[in-house]
Amino acid sequence: MVDSRAKGIRGEYAVRDLLREYTEEQWERTPASGALEHTKGDIYIPSTKQELLIEVKNYKDSPIEPNMLGGKSNNLKQWWRKISAQAAGAKLTPVLFFKHDRSKWYIAVGIAPQTVKEYIYVGVLGCYVMNAEEYLAAEWKNFREQLLEPAKK
Numbered sequence: 001m002v003d004s005r006a007k008g009i010r011g012e013y014a015v016r017d018l019l020r021e022y023t024e025e026q027w028e029r030t031p032a033s034g035a036l037e038h039t040k041g042d043i044y045i046p047s048t049k050q051e052l053l054i055e056v057k058n059y060k061d062s063p064i065e066p067n068m069l070g071g072k073s074n075n076l077k078q079w080w081r082k083i084s085a086q087a088a089g090a091k092l093t094p095v096l097f098f099k100h101d102r103s104k105w106y107i108a109v110g111i112a113p114q115t116v117k118e119y120i121y122v123g124v125l126g127c128y129v130m131n132a133e134e135y136l137a138a139e140w141k142n143f144r145e146q147l148l149e150p151a152k153k
Helices: 004-023 075-090 132-152
Strands: 052-059 093-100 106-109 120-122 127-131
Touching (some): 004 052, 004 132
Antiparallel strands (some): 093 106
16 A cells, blocks of 8 residues: 555655756755745745745646546646645745656646747646656746746836
């Protein structure tokens, strides 16, 4: 039997390590799994102003499935809508990392990729889904610049 809590924690550490590798910033798992009042999401950078609400989902089955468009119970729909609402309430930008058993990590963001060509735009959710490592390697700097642009105005 799979311990889903342990699987979730392993996923958070894996994403933390990916972010550290590609961004050269000291990301950490959020204490108390994001239940703290002042820190939201699963991953954050300590001692910095939080800009992102990062959620990590590590599930058995892929959320990219036929019922994504018409079905009500699709995980990707539920995850993105929930993280988007939480992020909006906290004035943060949502970022979702997810994978299913034996897959690579994927990322969903609300900002269109500039360099990565292989992505899926999910219009009903207003998000772009692509391979997380490709995105982090090619887009992270652009993403951060676009993210901070409104704050500069």
